[in-house]
Every structure is written in C-alpha cells, then in structure tokens.
Amino acid sequence: MNIVVYIAGALFAVAALFAVVRIWRGPSILDRMVAADMLLSTLICVLGAEMVYNHHTRTLPVALVLAMFAFVGSVSVARFATKQKDAEAKHADDGASPLDPSLDELAGGEK
Amino acid sequence: MSGVRGSIWRQVPLLVWLVVLWLFLWDQVSVLSIVTGLVLALLVTRVFYLPPVELPDRVNPLGVLLFIVRFIVDLVRASFQVAWMAIDPRRVPTSSIIAVQLSTKSDLSLTLTALAVSLVPGSLIVEADRQDDILYLHALGTETPEDVEQVRAGVLAVEERIVRAIGSRDDVRRVNLSRAERSLPPLITGRRQSAWESRHPMVPAEQYTPEGGYPE
Amino acid sequence: MTADIWFEVASSVCLLIGALLSLAAGIGLLRFPDALSRMHAATKPQIAGLAFILLAVALEQRNWATVSTLFLVMLFQMLTAPVAAHMIGRAAYRTRHLRRELLLTDELADVVDRASHDLATDPATRPK
Numbered sequence: 001m002n003i004v005v006y007i008a009g010a011l012f013a014v015a016a017l018f019a020v021v022r023i024w025r026g027p028s029i030l031d032r033m034v035a036a037d038m039l040l041s042t043l044i045c046v047l048g049a050e051m052v053y054n055h056h057t058r059t060l061p062v063a064l065v066l067a068m069f070a071f072v073g074s075v076s077v078a079r080f081a082t083k084q085k086d087a088e089a090k091h092a093d094d095g096a097s098p099l100d101p102s103l104d105e106l107a108g109g110e111k
Numbered sequence: 112m113s114g115v116r117g118s119i120w121r122q123v124p125l126l127v128w129l130v131v132l133w134l135f136l137w138d139q140v141s142v143l144s145i146v147t148g149l150v151l152a153l154l155v156t157r158v159f160y161l162p163p164v165e166l167p168d169r170v171n172p173l174g175v176l177l178f179i180v181r182f183i184v185d186l187v188r189a190s191f192q193v194a195w196m197a198i199d200p201r202r203v204p205t206s207s208i209i210a211v212q213l214s215t216k217s218d219l220s221l222t223l224t225a226l227a228v229s230l231v232p233g234s235l236i237v238e239a240d241r242q243d244d245i246l247y248l249h250a251l252g253t254e255t256p257e258d259v260e261q262v263r264a265g266v267l268a269v270e271e272r273i274v275r276a277i278g279s280r281d282d283v284r285r286v287n288l289s290r291a292e293r294s295l296p297p298l299i300t301g302r303r304q305s306a307w308e309s310r311h312p313m314v315p316a317e318q319y320t321p322e323g324g325y326p327e
Numbered sequence: 328m329t330a331d332i333w334f335e336v337a338s339s340v341c342l343l344i345g346a347l348l349s350l351a352a353g354i355g356l357l358r359f360p361d362a363l364s365r366m367h368a369a370t371k372p373q374i375a376g377l378a379f380i381l382l383a384v385a386l387e388q389r390n391w392a393t394v395s396t397l398f399l400v401m402l403f404q405m406l407t408a409p410v411a412a413h414m415i416g417r418a419a420y421r422t423r424h425l426r427r428e429l430l431l432t433d434e435l436a437d438v439v440d441r442a443s444h445d446l447a448t449d450p451a452t453r454p455k
Contacts, residue, residue: 004339004342004343005339005342007343007346008342008343008345008346009346011346011347011349011350012346012349012350014350014353015346015349015350015352015353016353017353018353018354018356018357019353019356019369021357022356022357022365028362028419028422030362030415030418030419030422031362031365033415034356034362034365034366034369034370034415035356035365035369037369037370037411038352038353038356038369038370038373041349041352041369041370041373041376041377041404042349042353042373044377044380044400044404045345045346045349045376045377045380048345048377048380048381048383048384049342049345049346049380049383051384051387051388052338052342052383052384052387055387057384057388057393057396060393060396060397060400061396063400064136064396064399064400064403067399067400067401067403067404067407068403068407070404070407070411071407071408071410071411074411074414074415075410075411075414077415077418078411078414078415078417078418079414079418081418081419081422082417082418082421082422132399135395135396135398135399136396136399138391138392138395138396139392186374186375186378187375189371190348190371190372190374190375190376191348191372191375193351193355193367193368193371193372194347194348194351194352194355194372195351196355197351197352197354197355197358197359197368197372198351198354203358203359203360204359204364206363206364206367207432207433208420208432208433208434208435208436209432209434210434210435225409225413226406226409229409229412229413230371230374230405230408230409231371233367233371235363235366235367235412235413235416236409236412236413236416237363237413237416237417237420237435238417238420238435239413247434247435249363249366249367249416249420251364251367256432259432
C-alpha cells in the first residue's frame, strides 16, 4: 500500500507539472484555463490519495467544495474571452481590417 | 398557463431533490436536517428562480438503469481510449466538428444528450442549436469519414437510450419516425403509445412550446 | 481479516489507475495541438481518474457517511465539467483557437458562413 501511494504521488506530481508547463506556455488564455482546471482536478485526486494513505476523511469537505466551484473560473474566463472577440468583431466590422494586434496578443491565438 | 397550482406541483421533484442533497451533505437523517433542508430548498428556489423544466409524461425504470450502466461503461472505455491517444507516440489525433441532427424536440432530451455526450471522452459540445435541435460537437480521433459517421450514430444511440428511459410520448414518436427513415425497427411500440399518437396528431415545429414540448 | 486485505488491494489498484489516467491527461495537455483537443485530454480522463480515486477512498473507508459525500463530489464534478467544457469549447471556436488544417471536417463552419453571408447580403434579415 505504501509503495502504491508513493507511485501514485509521483504520477500526480508529473501530471501537475505538465499542467503547470501548459499554464506557462499558453499560448492563449483558454489553454491556460484548461490547464488550471486540470491542475485543480489533480489536486482533488491528491486529496483523495492522501485520505486513503492516512485513513481519514477530514479533507473530504475541501474536495467537495473544490468540485462544486471549480467550474466558476472556467466559465468566467470563457465569457471574458468571448467578449474580447465580440469587441474585436465590432472594430473589424467592415471586414477588411485585421484584428487589433494588442487584443489578439491578449487572447493568444494559434500561431 | 397551468396556473399557480401547476407550477407548485412542477417544483416538487426539484424540492425533494434539494432536500436529499442536503441530507447527503449532512450525512444524517433527522427532523432538524429535513426541516432545515426544506426551508433552504424553498428559499433557494425562490431567490434563484429558474424556469421550470417540462417533465416527461412517461418513465421507464429499466430504461433508466440501462442508460446509467451503458453510460458508465462508455465513460470508462472512452477515458482509456483518450488516455491512449494522449500517450501513443506515433501520431497526434485528427479531430473534426460534426453536426448531429437530433430526432427529438424537447429541451430535456437535448440537455441530457448534450450532457451525456460531453461527459463521454472524445466528444465535446461546441455549440447547441436549441431551435432546430442540432448539436455541434468536436470529436477527437476521427481519422476517416467512417469515424465521423460512427460518432454521429453514437450520439443518436445515446439520444435513443435517453428517450427509452425518460422520453415523452412525443419524443418516442419522433425517434420512431427517424429510425423508420433509416429503415430501423421502432424503438418503442405499445398500446399506450399508439393510443397517444392517435389522439395527438403531428404538428409543425413552429407550434411547439419554447421548451420544445408538444403543444397542449 | 482476509477481506480487509482484499479491500486494500482493490483500493490500491483504483488509486493506481486513477493516477495513470491523471498522468495521461497531463501528457495529452502537453502534446495535443490546439485548445479544443487539449480540452479533451485535460477534462475527460480526469473525470474517470477522479472516479477511480474516489472509489479507492470509498473502498478504504467503507461507511455510508463517506460514500454519500463522495457521491456528491462525483455528482458535482459530472454536472459542472460539461458546462465548463462547453463554455471553453464555444469560446475557443469563436475566437478561432483551433487549428483548422488539423480538422477532418467542420460542419459548423458552413452554417456560420451561410448565416453571416445571409446577414451581410440581405438587409431584411439583419438583426436590429
């Protein structure tokens, strides 16, 4: 059991590291949000693993609250990103003008 | 339309559900927890008012069980598929955006289908057209046009399982018709279904309620 | 006594599977080419991974109070994850954060093009 928990912990650490790399590299705010969401899910998993290891349920309410409110961040960022795009669309109403570079940089975008 | 009485009865399932949720949170069934749960449920439904959901006129417990079991199997199997796609070093999966025209009109089946489809890994709802009941989904790992058709058929199968479980009589008729077009046998037949169909003729889509219910 | 050992073994296996799924999600997050694909990798195996971890906790604790709370954790995650995924997916599509050259087909683009074409050419359908 001990060994299993150590292995699982290492796997979680690597997964969390990958998520942090994705948050760092971006390229867009949406990618960062997806990675942050995944980091949070990994955190809930780690809480669960720790409960198994130490035979207690004290952090169960924390996991519950995280599961309930994890999506608020994603939804607000998604709305923010869409609003940005709408604002850009208003600027580029005559079709020919390219997106405002500063806004494009803010919203990221695949290069 | 249905008056105050109707709207209160419509809310009973929601209230019961909220109280059950509250009991689960407290891990105990006592007079105090039930009373506080009831008070909170009433308060929450008054303060955060949501439009009532049109509830179906038939429920099939066996269908519900079948849907849940199949859903869990799909979830686990597809999770491992996506996990393998992520690890597989040979290639990066190709995805596509697929439009799926659903057979039913009701909001409830549209929502449940969208929820079930997006929980099963490999598909993600990008856009939903409530007016025409079309789901646009982003599907991972579609290498050929056949894969695309497979995903489409999969979504329709999920819809059929949901309709079998808790679809209204009108949903059942629409699914049966859409299956007949694809020369498949009807999903559900029966005396009560045909009796309902004889009393309720087909109406054009414009006459449906905003929630996608059969106009009464 | 032997039953306890079996529960512990089952719990460990669930823990390992959950951790492996989490790791796969992390790898997918790094490897997949665009925001929508990463979305799949990050959220979906994660749900099954979480389910396995919670199952491990349930197998280890084996009392109803814990199981009911674990059920709630899973339920909230299952209800909210598709909402978040849909919102992010929609925003990603609208802000063009996907690499179209990697798509096999895009059946939504035709609809969007037609709609914007209609709006542009026919002043009667232009929304006020």
